[in-house]
Amino acid sequence: MIVAEAPGKLFVNGEYAVVEPGRHAVIVGVSRLIRASLRAASADEGSTVSSHQFGAQPVPVNIDGDLVSIDAPGADLVRECIRVLVQLAHERGIEPQPFALDIESELDDVSGRKFGLGSSGAVAVVTVRAVAEHFGINVGDDAVYRLASLATIELRPAASCADIATSTLGGWVHYASPDRLAARELRRRSGVEASLVEAWPGLVLETLPSPSSVVLHVGWTSAPASTAELVSTLHAGDWRSTEQYAAFLTESDRITAALVAAVRAERSELALAAIRDAEANLEALDELSGIGIRTEALSALIAAARSVGIPAKTSGAGGGDCGIALAPAHNEELDAAWRAAGIEVLDLHVVPHRRVGVREHG
Template sequence: MTGGRAVVRRAPGKLFVAGEYAVVEPGNEAILVAVDRYITVTVSEAAGPGVVVTSDLAPGAVRHAWQGGRLTGGTDTPHVVAAIETVAALLAERGLPVPPLDVSISSTLHEDGRKFGLGSSGAVTVATVAAVAAYCGLDLSLEERYRLAVLASIQVEPKGSGGDLAASTWGGWIAYSAPDRDVVAGLARGGVEAALRAPWPGFSVRRLPAPNGLRLEVGWTGNPASTTSLVAGLHRRTWRGSASHQKFVATTGDFVSAAVTALEEGDAEGLLRQIRRARQELARLDDEVRLGIFTPELTALCDAAEGVGGAAKPSGAGGGDCGIALLAADAPHDISHVRQRWAAAGVLPLPLSPALEGIEE
């Protein structure tokens, strides 16, 4: 316990650089980057029993009561509630009490009610786990925080890759492959402590250097998208397990591996080639399965970047939200030109930079 002092933790949002869709399946690598907009969670002692949650993303404060290890009293903030329950389960297994908690959430991943698709669900899960654990006196490694966040997120979104959780935890540019979530869910049934200690098949994460001589530009299409529904829509189709599916996974694995090598070797042109391949493969998938990954705005975003020698693609599931572009850092005129073309196409350039650190005090 912190002796009543408030504990503050913040976690950055994220963007997928390459490997989305394929990363949902265990062991397939993706590249992500954390971005410098944040979810901040402040935990202090509540005036009464249970847990009070206040969020600028939900109306008013909600008091939750404990019942059988679960919180009752509303579902406006399911990721926050799941994160608190998961930390509480670990405390209970260690014979430690859960004090009355006042949990306050603020976000810069949204603006004037607009959702940018920067991984707010993952960031709030990571920040809540870190803040509640620290307030309750738990000293956790980065990987333990990530694992607790995954255990929490499975309760809300069982099929997610967890890439957002990894980016928010470690920060910067990372190569990430997801654990087998069915295995993890099975481990969780044996207790949180056991799940923290057991091997997680498929999981890996490592930091990558930032691109050499390239600037990350981000454009928002003005339309929110649901990653959960897009991924679920893909897996409901007969595509899963088909020859096309196998080709997509193999091709994605090839260009992600090549992009990781390009980042590690500082090969800017090599990285641009792989990002263009990523766009082409997502377009092939979209043409074949008709998911709606590419909107007119996302297509215009990509075309504008490629028109000045850069590379661009949707970030994440597509269907709206953000696209990313990598442009020559020493060509400000080209960057300005791309931003102007985006604005003309209804794409809002977002002032974002990579967040070099993940979860912060």
């Protein structure tokens, strides 16, 4: 049995900016996981995929040449990940063998509440890792990121793929998004193998050391949000051609560079200053765009943290979901302030890199 795990993600800085090619972000992998278990299947059984999202029974995966189909609502991303790997296998002269793939999620709680931890990126990563291992395709982290990203941008060309980068590497990640349309065209023109070898302009995929000088705190507003809807609003805005938006992008990259330097140098005061600056920069973007990044609950989360001297900000697309704070140590006063403001404190920590990968169970 092949088992692949990948963590969910939270943005520390760079959300919205990283949607633009070449813009930078710092993201962390957190301690709720997606897990894929895969066993070899017989030719009579054929390939199947199971997930609570697809129903109670395994769903057939039909592979015909480079074409893959899965007749289940919500299975598009898994289908595209398998299709990328089938194409790569054929390019390498490998005949894909049948499999039974089961995908489980810890990113929601038992009642189905969604915390906004980036499940699609983690699903793509574990699917790629498990199926590649089964096909006998040796892939490192860079290739896992690229394969999962190729599948994702086939469906959502505007996706930053930052969640994929974080679910691939785990821990603290410094990421800059490539030109995804160029990556998609490279695959269509030259194939998957070429897409793993040729440069992706703008891409930065870097593991950062896990700092001991700061602790990540995560609060949930009890209101799920749709990243796709919020980002689509971003792309629809005429204000993207304004000087103010250019200033937002420049400031976001400056903050990310400062945060990366602070993490590497274990300078907690500089990391906390970066969070304060990031919160102000996102507020300026919200005022410019009218996207609705900061909800009333997220404003309460930020204000409660400030009341105890801790910088906090929205994380990811906003519009609900989570906010984060950085503190020099675990801060019980912050937790209490959040609870008093109606914010649920999530028991999350940054997942170290050794938790991420493929393992076999005999």
